[in-house]
Amino acid sequence: MPRNTDPIAVSVWTRPPRRARRGQPPLSRDQIVAAAIELLDAEGMDGLSMRRLGERLGAGATSSYWYVANKDELLELAVDQVMGEMDIPDLAEAGWRTTARACAEEYRAVLLRHPWVIGLMGARPTIGPNAMRMGERMIGALAAAGFTGVELAFASELLSSHAVGSATIAAAMHQASDRAGKHPNELVAELDPYLRGLQDEYPGYIAVWYATKGIDMDKLHEDGFGYGLERLLDGLEIRLHSPDDALGAPEPDGIPGAHGTSVSAPSEPGSSGSSRA
Amino acid sequence: MPRNTDPIAVSVWTRPPRRARRGQPPLSRDQIVAAAIELLDAEGMDGLSMRRLGERLGAGATSSYWYVANKDELLELAVDQVMGEMDIPDLAEAGWRTTARACAEEYRAVLLRHPWVIGLMGARPTIGPNAMRMGERMIGALAAAGFTGVELAFASELLSSHAVGSATIAAAMHQASDRAGKHPNELVAELDPYLRGLQDEYPGYIAVWYATKGIDMDKLHEDGFGYGLERLLDGLEIRLHSPDDALGAPEPDGIPGAHGTSVSAPSEPGSSGSSRA
DNA sequence: TTTGATTCTCGCACACTGTACTATGAATCG
DNA sequence: CGATTCATAGTACAGTGTGCGAGAATCAAA
Numbered sequence: 001m002p003r004n005t006d007p008i009a010v011s012v013w014t015r016p017p018r019r020a021r022r023g024q025p026p027l028s029r030d031q032i033v034a035a036a037i038e039l040l041d042a043e044g045m046d047g048l049s050m051r052r053l054g055e056r057l058g059a060g061a062t063s064s065y066w067y068v069a070n071k072d073e074l075l076e077l078a079v080d081q082v083m084g085e086m087d088i089p090d091l092a093e094a095g096w097r098t099t100a101r102a103c104a105e106e107y108r109a110v111l112l113r114h115p116w117v118i119g120l121m122g123a124r125p126t127i128g129p130n131a132m133r134m135g136e137r138m139i140g141a142l143a144a145a146g147f148t149g150v151e152l153a154f155a156s157e158l159l160s161s162h163a164v165g166s167a168t169i170a171a172a173m174h175q176a177s178d179r180a181g182k183h184p185n186e187l188v189a190e191l192d193p194y195l196r197g198l199q200d201e202y203p204g205y206i207a208v209w210y211a212t213k214g215i216d217m218d219k220l221h222e223d224g225f226g227y228g229l230e231r232l233l234d235g236l237e238i239r240l241h242s243p244d245d246a247l248g249a250p251e252p253d254g255i256p257g258a259h260g261t262s263v264s265a266p267s268e269p270g271s272s273g274s275s276r277a
Numbered sequence: 278m279p280r281n282t283d284p285i286a287v288s289v290w291t292r293p294p295r296r297a298r299r300g301q302p303p304l305s306r307d308q309i310v311a312a313a314i315e316l317l318d319a320e321g322m323d324g325l326s327m328r329r330l331g332e333r334l335g336a337g338a339t340s341s342y343w344y345v346a347n348k349d350e351l352l353e354l355a356v357d358q359v360m361g362e363m364d365i366p367d368l369a370e371a372g373w374r375t376t377a378r379a380c381a382e383e384y385r386a387v388l389l390r391h392p393w394v395i396g397l398m399g400a401r402p403t404i405g406p407n408a409m410r411m412g413e414r415m416i417g418a419l420a421a422a423g424f425t426g427v428e429l430a431f432a433s434e435l436l437s438s439h440a441v442g443s444a445t446i447a448a449a450m451h452q453a454s455d456r457a458g459k460h461p462n463e464l465v466a467e468l469d470p471y472l473r474g475l476q477d478e479y480p481g482y483i484a485v486w487y488a489t490k491g492i493d494m495d496k497l498h499e500d501g502f503g504y505g506l507e508r509l510l511d512g513l514e515i516r517l518h519s520p521d522d523a524l525g526a527p528e529p530d531g532i533p534g535a536h537g538t539s540v541s542a543p544s545e546p547g548s549s550g551s552s553r554a
Numbered sequence: 555t556t557t558g559a560t561t562c563t564c565g566c567a568c569a570c571t572g573t574a575c576t577a578t579g580a581a582t583c584g
Numbered sequence: 585c586g587a588t589t590c591a592t593a594g595t596a597c598a599g600t601g602t603g604c605g606a607g608a609a610t611c612a613a614a
Contacts, residue, residue: 027562050601060564062602067562071601115399122395122448124456127468132479139481149488150497151504156485158505161442168441169434171399179401191404194290202409204416208433211426220427227428228435232505235512304591327572337593339573344591348572 027059029067033077040078040116044175075120080128082114088137091144097233099141103134104163104229111167118171121164135160146240155236162232166225173217184217290405304336306344310354317355317393321452352397357405359391365414368421374510376418380411381440381506388444395448398441412437423517432513439509443502450494461494 035056039048050071054061068074086106091099111118135156142155177184199206212220312333316325327348331338345351363383368376388395412433419432454461476483489497 049599051599054564062565063563065602118399119396122392122445122452124453125446125449132475132482136479136482139485143481143484149485150492150500153485153489153497154501154504155508157443157446157501158439158508161446161505162435162438163442164445165438165440165442166434168399169402169438172402175399176401198409202413204420205409205413207420208416208426208430212430215427220430223427224431224434227431228438228509231432231435231512231516232509233512234515235508235510238511238515239508326570328570331593339594340592342573 027057027063027067029077032057032064032067033074033081036074036078037081037114041114045116045119072123076124076128079117079120079126080130082110082117083126083128083134084130085110085113086130086134088134091137091140096141096145097237100138100145100159101229101233103138103141104159105225107134107160107163108167108225111164112170115167115171115174118164118168142236145236147236158232158236159229162225162228166221166228170218170221173221188213188217304334304340304344306354309334309341309344310351310358313351313355314358314391318391322393322396349400353401353405356394356397356403357407359387359394360403360405360411361407362387362390363407363411365411368414368417373418373422374514377415377422377436377510378506380415380418381436382502384411384437384440385444385502388441389447392444392448392451395441395445419513422513424513435509435513436506439502439505443498443505447495447498450498465490465494 032053036048036053039052039056050064051061054063057064064074068077086103086109088106089099089102094102138156138159139152142152142159147155173184177187180187182190195206195209309330313325313330316329316333327341328338331340334341341351345354363380363386365383366376366379371379415433415436416429419429419436424432450461454464457464459467472483472486
């Protein structure tokens with residue numbers, strides 16, 4: 001019996017999981033995914049191999065392959081699993097801005113708890129059920145704010161992007177400090193002489209470096225995320241109050257609202273109906 | 278002679294490259310990095326193995342190890358190499374907003390031309406010379422706008438994050454469509470029935486889905502990026518005009534500028550001088 | 555209970571990976 | 585001319601994902 005002759009096996013999500021046996025099943029897809037996440041959290045991407053996974057499960061090296069087509073699919077399942085950790089407040093109680101903020105914050109928090117996810121994000125779209133559940137909340141909040149159609153999609157992507165980008169920066173720092181076996185702050189302090197020598201070449205960069213010096217790196221990154229989040233929500237909000245000009249058109253330097261040249265506006269801005277092109 | 282006894286071998290950038298020989302050097306670090314990028318661009322991360330790299334260079338499988346400590350370091354060099362492709366306009370001519378926008382746009386463009394970079398971004402901080410040169414431009418633009426100190430760092434990270442996040446989403450889609458051997462638009466169309474069945478579960482998500490239906494995916498992502506970029510620049514700009522309240526403090530729903538509870542403000546906002554803590 | 559069919563586990567094998575080590579040649583220097 | 589340094593490449597090792605097939609375990613039906 002061939003394992004993967006399903007013609008529409010585009011993604012894990014289009015194919016039902018293996019039915020568990022009636023008795024006590026010694027293995028299950030959930031168990032496998034959970035064990036994989038444990039390994040990934042503990043030792044990162046390199047820590048997960050199918051052999052080590054089997055070992056941890058008390059099973060054979062290739063036993064997992066009955067429940068999971070391949071390692072990529074296992075990772076996809078693991079990513080969606082951790083996406084389920086997000087806890088988003090009720091829109092009606094919290095209001096759109098608080099809810100949207102919480103979505104971004106929770107997203108970032110998940111990525112920092114499971115940094116291995118970050119390296120997988122560009123590999124395939126996150127369309128698992130939990131990821132979509134979170135997307136639904138985000139969209140709900142922005143729809144309540146007044147966004148519709150493509151602009152709703154754009155605003156949602158903007159917030160997600162910010163979470164991903166911020167987590168990426170923080171995770172990169174942690175990876176580097178873990179590798180060196182030192183606390184991030186310590187590592188940053190040690191990079192000092194190297195950067196000091198480049199003062200002439202990158203004056204602005206170094207100025208920023210020194211402005212942030214002495215501040216705890218984790219706090220700095222978190223504050224930076226929060227700061228950006230508010231700027232971004234502000235930007236969305238003023239857009240809500242003056243949505244007259246061309247959608248997404250670049251504006252010249254000056255007060256936001258002044259109108260520059262109109263380029264690359266998507267068709268039918270503001271329309272939420274479907275239309276084939 | 279041991280290869281890596283350098284006690285301060287924190288990163289490639291702290292160690293000088295191998296000196297080329299006087300005669301015609303058949304191999305060089307630049308050549309190796311260039312070949313690696315070719316392989317990565319053509320076939321992605323899986324396409325690059327040290328053996329295949331050697332083959333492409335007409336050299337032995339392990340010959341590259343003379344110029345490069347290990348594969349990770351090679352990747353780090355490759356990442357910084359492509360960062361050098363960015364072309365940023367002159368700040369004095371273009372103004373801060375145009376320059377900042379160009380930085381983000383060029384960053385995103387690089388990531389889409391070399392999608393394998395995205396998967397590496399969380400692995401270590403991008404402190405290569407070319408990455409820093411680009412950071413310098415970005416910071417210069419924002420400093421010209423009026424940002425200082427930590428806020429300058431935050432604003433810079435915000436713009437970078439947006440580029441990374443947007444590129445990640447677009448790259449994920451391309452990876453999926455490449456794997457399926459179909460055009461993104463075609464693939465999206467095929468996912469239709471799967472998503473249609475989830476209409477009750479994720480109504481908002483599906484509404485957005487249909488609103489964007491029929492639009493070319495690449496254009497959609499690019500427009501989304503541009504839209505977010507303008508919102509984000511707007512948010513930064515209004516911050517410049519009313520920087521009175523606590524830095525980065527969340528604001529309640531309503532008009533931006535209304536002040537909520539003050540949390541987690543970094544020490545000495547606005548100070549660009551150095552201060553040891 | 556016996557008989558098949560289905561569901562699951564697991565060891566083996568294969569091609570491939572990164573890279574430490576070492577031998578060998580080539581260029582350069584004293 | 586050695587002697588020394590620089591550069592290349594072959595070998596080997598431990599580890600990877602996973603296709604395949606033998607076998608066990610469990611089910612439904614006879």
